Amino acid sequence: MSSEITAPLPGKIVRMDIEVGTSIEEDTEILAIEAMKMETVIYAPCDGKIEKIVKKVGDEVEEGDVIATVV
Amino acid sequence: MGNKLIALVNTTGFVHLTPGMIVMWIIGLLLIYLAIKKQYEPLLLLPIGFGILLVNLPLSGLMEPEVGLLWKFYHYGIHWEIIPPLIFLGIGAFTDFGPMLANPRLIFLGAGAQAGVYITFFVSHAMGYNIMEAATIGMIGGADGPTTIFISSKLAPQLLGACAVAAYSYMAMVPIIQPPIMRLMTTKAERAMRMAKPRPVSKREKLLFPIISTFVVILLIPASAPLIAMLMLGNLFRESGVVERLKGAAQNELMNIVTIFLGLPIGATMHADIFLQPKVLFIFILGLIAFILSTATGILLAKLMNLVSKEKINPLLGAAGVSAVPMAARVVHKVGIEADKRNYLIMYAMGPNVAGVIGTVIAAGMFITLLTP
Amino acid sequence: MSPVGIFIQGIISVFFGMTLLYLSIKITAFAVDKFAKKDKGAGKDGK
Numbered sequence: 001m002s003s004e005i006t007a008p009l010p011g012k013i014v015r016m017d018i019e020v021g022t023s024i025e026e027d028t029e030i031l032a033i034e035a036m037k038m039e040t041v042i043y044a045p046c047d048g049k050i051e052k053i054v055k056k057v058g059d060e061v062e063e064g065d066v067i068a069t070v071v
Numbered sequence: 072m073g074n075k076l077i078a079l080v081n082t083t084g085f086v087h088l089t090p091g092m093i094v095m096w097i098i099g100l101l102l103i104y105l106a107i108k109k110q111y112e113p114l115l116l117l118p119i120g121f122g123i124l125l126v127n128l129p130l131s132g133l134m135e136p137e138v139g140l141l142w143k144f145y146h147y148g149i150h151w152e153i154i155p156p157l158i159f160l161g162i163g164a165f166t167d168f169g170p171m172l173a174n175p176r177l178i179f180l181g182a183g184a185q186a187g188v189y190i191t192f193f194v195s196h197a198m199g200y201n202i203m204e205a206a207t208i209g210m211i212g213g214a215d216g217p218t219t220i221f222i223s224s225k226l227a228p229q230l231l232g233a234c235a236v237a238a239y240s241y242m243a244m245v246p247i248i249q250p251p252i253m254r255l256m257t258t259k260a261e262r263a264m265r266m267a268k269p270r271p272v273s274k275r276e277k278l279l280f281p282i283i284s285t286f287v288v289i290l291l292i293p294a295s296a297p298l299i300a301m302l303m304l305g306n307l308f309r310e311s312g313v314v315e316r317l318k319g320a321a322q323n324e325l326m327n328i329v330t331i332f333l334g335l336p337i338g339a340t341m342h343a344d345i346f347l348q349p350k351v352l353f354i355f356i357l358g359l360i361a362f363i364l365s366t367a368t369g370i371l372l373a374k375l376m377n378l379v380s381k382e383k384i385n386p387l388l389g390a391a392g393v394s395a396v397p398m399a400a401r402v403v404h405k406v407g408i409e410a411d412k413r414n415y416l417i418m419y420a421m422g423p424n425v426a427g428v429i430g431t432v433i434a435a436g437m438f439i440t441l442l443t444p
Numbered sequence: 445m446s447p448v449g450i451f452i453q454g455i456i457s458v459f460f461g462m463t464l465l466y467l468s469i470k471i472t473a474f475a476v477d478k479f480a481k482k483d484k485g486a487g488k489d490g491k
Contacts, residue, residue: 009415027412035417036397038404043413063268063418175469182462189454196447205447275476276469283472287464292457426462433461437454441445 003046005068007061011035016057018068022050030068033061046070087129091343098346099123099338102236111243115216115334119236122338134339145336149224149231154333155217156301161326162217162428163305164318166396168280170421173269176376177388177419181426183372184392185434187212187365192438195357200350203227206438208354211238212361213431214245214395220337221298222435226442232341233351237358245398246405248359249366249390253406256370257386262410264385266419274310281306288433294443295436302432365393369423391420394427 015032024030024044032039048070055067080086102120106113122141126134133141148154171178192209196202203226210219211234219238223231241248253262281303288299308318345351369389377383391403400420407416445453 008413009418036401036404036421038401038417040404040408040415040417041412172469172473175466175473178462178466178469179459182458185458186455189451192454193447193451202447202450206450270473272473273476273480275480276472279472279476280469283468284465287468288461291461291464426465429465430458430462433458434454437457438450441450441453 002051002069002071003048004066005030005042005045005070007033007063007065007067008042009033009035009040010061010063011040013055013057013059013061013067014039016053018050018053020050020053024048024050024070044070082130084129084131089129089343091347092127092129094347095123095127095341095343098341099127102338105240105243112239114330115239115337116236116243118331118334119239119338122335123232123341124338125335126339126342134342141336141339144332145339148329148332149220149336150228152221152224152297154329155221155224156297157325157329158217158333159298159301160305161322161329162396163281163302163307164309164322166302166306166309166425166428167277167421168306168425169272169277170269170418171423171425172272172276172280174419174422176380176382177384177422178426179376180369180373180384180389180392180423181394181428181430182392183389184365184369184394184423184427185213185430186368186372187361187363187393188431188434190364190368191357191361194360198353198357203442204230206442207234208357209361210234210431210435210438211241211354211358212365212393213427213434214238214242214362214365214393214399215428215431216242217333218298218394218431218435220333222438225439228340229345230351230354232337232346233354234358235337236341237355241358241362242395242398245362245393245395246402248362249393249399249402250406252363252366253370253387253390253402256367259410261386262407263414264383265411265414266385266388266416267382269419278307278310281310284429288429292433292436292440294439295432298432298435299429302428362393366390369393385414385416385419387416388420388423391423392427392430394424394431396424396428397421399427400424 011033014034051069051071053068099120102116105111106116133139188209195205195208207223207227223234285303289296369392373386373389387403391399403420404417407414
């Protein structure tokens with residue numbers, strides 16, 4: 001079963017610490033989004049392996065946009 | 072020969088120096104230092120600091136009525152109420168009212184933080200400031216520079232320099248002043264509280280908002296018209312999407328130009344003879360109290376709203392009701408993350424933050440209505 | 445006018461102003477929503 005990593009707030013992705021195939025654990029830092037000139041770190045929602053990454057560094061995201069999927 | 076030499080020496084500024092002027096040089100240099108080294112509101116504190124130096128150089132005549140260069144900037148820019156409304160045009164052009172429209176309830180937090188303004192007004196008056204001065208000092212608690220300058224030029228021009236510097240320096244220090252109060256007044260569980268996802272806001276609503284709010288606010292408080300009119304015109308530029316050039320000019324070029332003509336004459340109002348009085352210096356303490364109270368009343372209102380409402384509000388959002396945009400909202404976000412690293416409050420906090428700007432303008436308009444004959 | 449009077453009237457008018465603003469946002473949201481629905485079905489975006 002796969003789950004999604006979504007953007008919890010609107011802004012620009014400024015850092016991405018994951019790539020396809022990376023194993024992640026819940027609560028590890030996976031990326032950072034800049035909103036209102038302030039960087040916010042986003043943590044992994046669950047354990048798993050990155051299956052697909054939809055967005056890249058520099059992309060503007062809206063709240064709820066899918067950034068990556070995890071299996 | 073000796074007489075001539077003395078006459079020559081007398082034409083120089085040196086013999087007219089007073090200790091007060093030298094104290095003011097130190098204050099001016101301190102502001103310049105804070106602007107450059109610490110980057111505290113450098114766009115304003117740098118020209119203000121330099122203006123302080125200039126006006127405390129004897130015989131320069133820069134602030135001499137009718138002829139002095141800085142006097143003209145002051146008179147035609149600030150006294151004639153041109154510059155603060157133009158700054159509001161720029162603020163309107165870069166402010167997104169979307170977060171506020173998405174969660175209209177949070178508007179009231181922008182009003183709650185204004186209670187600090189009125190309490191400080193009351194305290195200042197009880198301490199012996201006259202009623203006009205007290206209103207101006209209270210306004211510092213709104214954390215809104217242009218509005219503080221606007222009301223000061225109308226009600227208490229003699230305090231303008233001190234009030235403007237207090238407002239801008241405390242705005243720069245929001246990340247230091249607010250968090251301790253926020254932590255003191257909320258439990259960790261309250262700070263960690265997550266907000267419900269806001270409703271989507273359509274383009275059309277964002278477009279209609281500046282027009283409708285202009286009607287509502289100006290009909291209610293006509294004295295707030297100069298500031299609200301410009302704020303909403305700037306926002307209409309932004310949301311209409313058809314005047315990108317005007318929007319850009321309002322928020323960049325024009326804003327930068329008026330900032331120069333705002334900072335320098337503000338500094339120039341701070342002559343040693345006017346500034347170095349206990350009454351003026353005490354403004355800095357009262358201004359700080361105003362800031363603290365505004366933060367506190369915002370949080371209290373959020374808690375009060377939670378008592379009657381089913382959908383709970385994270386009380387930290389109340390602190391964003393002070394209109395230091397977006398500093399106060401950022402502080403809320405950071406304090407929220409401290410309590411729960413996945414609690415992202417920034418977009419919710421922008422709602423009360425921009426509502427705070429409108430609230431401060433209404434408060435200022437109300438003071439002007441009640442206090443000017 | 446006395447300071448107490450200004451204090452009370454000031455606070456009331458700020459809250460009154462914000463209430464009016466709140467109501468006008470609510471009414472606009474409602475109207476835009478209705479209008480958009482009549483216009484083009486479920487389109488909520490108003491674009």
